[in-house]
Amino acid sequence: MNKKNKEKEDFSDFGFDIIKLLSEFQEIELENVEIKVKELEFLLQPFISRIPLPKIEAPQKVKPKEILEEEFHPPIMKYPGEIVEVKIGATKSEGGSRGKTVTIGGEKAPAFYLFESPPPNPPVISIDVFDMKIPLAKAVKMHVEDVLEDPAAWAKKAVEKWGAEVINLHLVSIDPLLKDTKPSEAAKTVEDVLQAVDVPLAVGGCGDPEKDLKVFEKVAEVAEGENILFNSVTLNMDIKKVAEAIKKHNHCVIAFTAMNMDDARELNRKLYEFLPKNKIVIDTTTAALGYGLDYAFTVMERTRLAALMGDAELQHPISSGTTNAWAAREAWMTMDPKWGPKELRGPIWETVSALTLLLAGVDYFMMMHPAAVKTVKEVIKKLTVKEEAEKIYNWIASLKR
Amino acid sequence: MPKKTLSPTEVYKYLPKTNCKECGEENCMAFAAKLVNREVTLDKCPPILTEKYKNEYKALWEMLKPPVKGVTIGSGSNIVKIGGKLVMYRHELTYHNPTAIAIDVSDDMPEEEIVKRVKEAESFSYTYIGQNLKLDLIAVRSVLNDPNIFKATVKKVSSITNLPLILCSLDPNVMEAGLIEVSSKKPLIYAATKENWKEMAELSLMYKCPLTVFSPNDLKTLKSLTKTLLAYGVEDLVLDPGTFWNGLADTLNNFTMLRRAACKEEDELLGFPLIGVPAIVWMEPSEFPEVTAWKEACLASMLITRYADALIMHSLDGWVLLPLTILRQNLYTDPRKPVAVETGIKVFGNPTEESPVLLTTNFALTYYTVASDIEASKIDCYLLVVDTEGLSVESAVAGRKLTAEKVAESIKGSGIENKVKHKTIIIPGRASRLSGEIEELTGWKVLVGPMDSSGISKFLQEKWVKA
Numbered sequence: 001m002n003k004k005n006k007e008k009e010d011f012s013d014f015g016f017d018i019i020k021l022l023s024e025f026q027e028i029e030l031e032n033v034e035i036k037v038k039e040l041e042f043l044l045q046p047f048i049s050r051i052p053l054p055k056i057e058a059p060q061k062v063k064p065k066e067i068l069e070e071e072f073h074p075p076i077m078k079y080p081g082e083i084v085e086v087k088i089g090a091t092k093s094e095g096g097s098r099g100k101t102v103t104i105g106g107e108k109a110p111a112f113y114l115f116e117s118p119p120p121n122p123p124v125i126s127i128d129v130f131d132m133k134i135p136l137a138k139a140v141k142m143h144v145e146d147v148l149e150d151p152a153a154w155a156k157k158a159v160e161k162w163g164a165e166v167i168n169l170h171l172v173s174i175d176p177l178l179k180d181t182k183p184s185e186a187a188k189t190v191e192d193v194l195q196a197v198d199v200p201l202a203v204g205g206c207g208d209p210e211k212d213l214k215v216f217e218k219v220a221e222v223a224e225g226e227n228i229l230f231n232s233v234t235l236n237m238d239i240k241k242v243a244e245a246i247k248k249h250n251h252c253v254i255a256f257t258a259m260n261m262d263d264a265r266e267l268n269r270k271l272y273e274f275l276p277k278n279k280i281v282i283d284t285t286t287a288a289l290g291y292g293l294d295y296a297f298t299v300m301e302r303t304r305l306a307a308l309m310g311d312a313e314l315q316h317p318i319s320s321g322t323t324n325a326w327a328a329r330e331a332w333m334t335m336d337p338k339w340g341p342k343e344l345r346g347p348i349w350e351t352v353s354a355l356t357l358l359l360a361g362v363d364y365f366m367m368m369h370p371a372a373v374k375t376v377k378e379v380i381k382k383l384t385v386k387e388e389a390e391k392i393y394n395w396i397a398s399l400k401r
Numbered sequence: 402m403p404k405k406t407l408s409p410t411e412v413y414k415y416l417p418k419t420n421c422k423e424c425g426e427e428n429c430m431a432f433a434a435k436l437v438n439r440e441v442t443l444d445k446c447p448p449i450l451t452e453k454y455k456n457e458y459k460a461l462w463e464m465l466k467p468p469v470k471g472v473t474i475g476s477g478s479n480i481v482k483i484g485g486k487l488v489m490y491r492h493e494l495t496y497h498n499p500t501a502i503a504i505d506v507s508d509d510m511p512e513e514e515i516v517k518r519v520k521e522a523e524s525f526s527y528t529y530i531g532q533n534l535k536l537d538l539i540a541v542r543s544v545l546n547d548p549n550i551f552k553a554t555v556k557k558v559s560s561i562t563n564l565p566l567i568l569c570s571l572d573p574n575v576m577e578a579g580l581i582e583v584s585s586k587k588p589l590i591y592a593a594t595k596e597n598w599k600e601m602a603e604l605s606l607m608y609k610c611p612l613t614v615f616s617p618n619d620l621k622t623l624k625s626l627t628k629t630l631l632a633y634g635v636e637d638l639v640l641d642p643g644t645f646w647n648g649l650a651d652t653l654n655n656f657t658m659l660r661r662a663a664c665k666e667e668d669e670l671l672g673f674p675l676i677g678v679p680a681i682v683w684m685e686p687s688e689f690p691e692v693t694a695w696k697e698a699c700l701a702s703m704l705i706t707r708y709a710d711a712l713i714m715h716s717l718d719g720w721v722l723l724p725l726t727i728l729r730q731n732l733y734t735d736p737r738k739p740v741a742v743e744t745g746i747k748v749f750g751n752p753t754e755e756s757p758v759l760l761t762t763n764f765a766l767t768y769y770t771v772a773s774d775i776e777a778s779k780i781d782c783y784l785l786v787v788d789t790e791g792l793s794v795e796s797a798v799a800g801r802k803l804t805a806e807k808v809a810e811s812i813k814g815s816g817i818e819n820k821v822k823h824k825t826i827i828i829p830g831r832a833s834r835l836s837g838e839i840e841e842l843t844g845w846k847v848l849v850g851p852m853d854s855s856g857i858s859k860f861l862q863e864k865w866v867k868a
Contacts, residue, residue: 068628291766291769292766305490340721341720356702383650388648390646392684398684401510401715
């Protein structure tokens with residue numbers, strides 16, 4: 001009974017928050033969103049009204065008179081492999097300064113095959129924070145406008161307001177073609193963010209393999225022991241140097257490859273020379289819904305299945321840069337009003353991209369829009385905490401509009 | 402034996418082995434290879450259809466039949482086929498018959514609302530990678546539980562649309578009243594339950610319409626019902642194990658177990674298409690319709706990923722249906738084939754004869770990324786799309802699919818020379834090594850563009866100087 005009420009509360013909270021997130025900044029376009037007048041409920045009792053119906057003779061057959069009982073056995077399979085657990089962040093007693101750590105991975109079955117083995121660690125949502133003002137879709141920007149140039153404040157807002165479990169700090173300003181920020185300055189930003197929040201941190205570079213290496217080395221040293229998740233090491237980097245820095249100062253890393261399982265294996269093999277398996281997360285690339293999500297989905301699904309079937313080089317938690325969903329023009333463009341306001345289209349784009357990859361096996365999401373974050377967290381909760389199925393037997397006559 | 406591991410040799414054994422080429426292949430072995438890859442169907446081999454090969458045909462049909470049965474809803478040219486799945490995971494082969502999406506109407510809606518919803522569903526259309534994304538079905542619900550009213554509603558709906566129908570009522574009398582109106586259109590009957598199965602089975606046999614089996618969150622009963630209905634003589638079944646928002650874990654779990662039982666254990670009692678009903682979120686809607694529609698979109702997207710062959714939806718909002726129809730398109734593309742777009746000249750904005758000419762490949766992802774970058778920066782230009790057999794720039798250059806010869810061919814064949822006065826072409830940064838050869842072969846001047854198409858706008862500002 002209490003549980004029921006609790007569920008009801010969660011249910012309405014969820015909806016309320018979403019609408020708040022979508023509308024509290026008054027830029028939402030409401031022209032084609034109408035609150036419908038509460039419809040009349042039809043409570044008419046069904047009355048008997050039988051018309052004589054022409055009966056056609058059915059084919060002759062010995063027809064069963066009662067239900068033929070049959071057993072259903074869940075189709076369980078055995079998997080020789082399992083995914084390694086990776087811990088991100090470190091508390092004081094572990095040599096860092098985080099209030100909590102998160103652990104991802106550990107799966108013994110494909111994503112949410114609950115009849116076989118529920119995931120031991122629910123997937124984690126991190127929120128993206130950038131170290132400089134960057135172009136953002138309007139639907140995202142309206143939520144972070146006040147913190148765009150203050151990564152520490154941005155991180156704080158992401159944790160306190162939207163429940164980021166990890167902060168995913170992108171040091172884009174280090175790009176030699178942008179601000180070319182010095183490693184020591186970039187490391188200072190990392191320290192600021194570490195001060196501002198007590199959740200674990202992931203630190204991303206700019207994609208320039210040489211500059212990223214220099215910055216990662218400095219950050220690894222300055223944030224010694226924090227078990228930062230470095231995002232990311234790629235095949236075109238000096239893997240020895242970056243891996244040694246990560247190992248020496250006690251951090252972990254994302255191994256990033258471009259939708260190619262052979263590359264993913266090769267990069268992992270190179271990293272194994274320096275790092276234990278439980279320090280490596282893999283990212284096989286996320287493409288937006290409509291712009292290659294099918295490739296991203298299938299590479300991840302295949303990677304996870306191969307790992308479970310015993311491919312030791314792929315037995316790592318999977319990370320997804322789900323924010324890439326915003327690259328789809330349907331997510332940010334103003335379109336004909338029949339496609340709805342972009343303030344709804346954008347976050348549902350990110351949400352659908354995330355939910356699709358959740359079912360492929362992603363353990364670590366990097367996300368942006370508060371409503372997308374909220375929804376994916378809610379879905380993960382629904383998939384990991386036992387919840388009694390609602391009564392839908394009479395749905396045909398019970399939809400309200 | 403799981404279907405995907407079928408080998409051409411096994412199939413070949415049963416073919417006529419005459420190499421008659423009537424199927425269009427060089428020999429029977431080549432035809433066998435295509436059969437195994439599901440690139441052709443058995444009826445393309447005329448000899449196998451003759452009396453002489455009756456037993457071989459039967460054996461082949463058994464070998465090649467999908468573990469999830471294909472079920473057709475509708476008749477004539479207005480049909481939608483659901484199920485017919487050969488594999489559980491798309492990378493194992495490819496998914497066939499994209500999830501059919503139905504929009505509901507009910508017999509308690511005012512007529513104008515019914516007409517409006519049907520017309521909206523029918524006119525839904527979005528052009529994506531050259532394909533027209535559409536909705537597939539109308540589901541008519543009996544709310545008032547009155548045969549006459551349902552009959553009238555079904556008649557109305559049937560008179561204004563050619564979309565195939567799903568008739569929804571658990572009352573066999575109501576169902577029959579509706580079926581009488583449209584039985585020739587072969588609607589899907591929704592649904593047989595453990596209470597009404599006998600009457601619904603009779604209706605399904607009498608009117609020759611496919612039948613849904615509905616057993617929310619009870620797979621034992623679902624399986625018992627399919628066994629019973631098959632014994633009863635009903636062959637075309639669709640399974641609904643129930644869709645729940647509160648109970649989402651059970652929803653995904655049930656769909657996943659059913660599909661695995663069908664594909665991996667070849668459980669013939671469960672080898673039928675699955676139908677989901679994301680519309681159930683409207684049983685307890687939030688005070689904000691967007692919130693309910695949002696949940697419906699989430700539920701539907703997860704069911705498209707997790708094996709639903711058909712869905713009944715209530716929301717008609719574009720922002721709900723657009724991501725779903727695109728997701729469906731994405732997951733149902735053949736993962737064995739790179740997606741390619743049409744080649745030739747694409748026009749952006751309002752180019753003049755002095756506007757820049759850019760070049761890219763016909764790999765859909767490459768093309769759409771470039772196109773969206775050009776559109777985003779509102780550039781007036783021509784984009785020459787070269788046939789690289791669906792490879793990206795980098796792979797095409799490496800694999801000799803993008804060569805100076807190909808570019809020359811493309812310039813000549815596309816007629817770009819008549820559209821612009823200048824002779825300068827901007828090639829992708831990743832194809833820079835071709836620049837010399839292209840200049841030599843075509844007489845056009847080559848500008849090497851940015852490595853990533855996001856840099857096009859900046860590049861043009863800095864480098865595009867009219868001759």
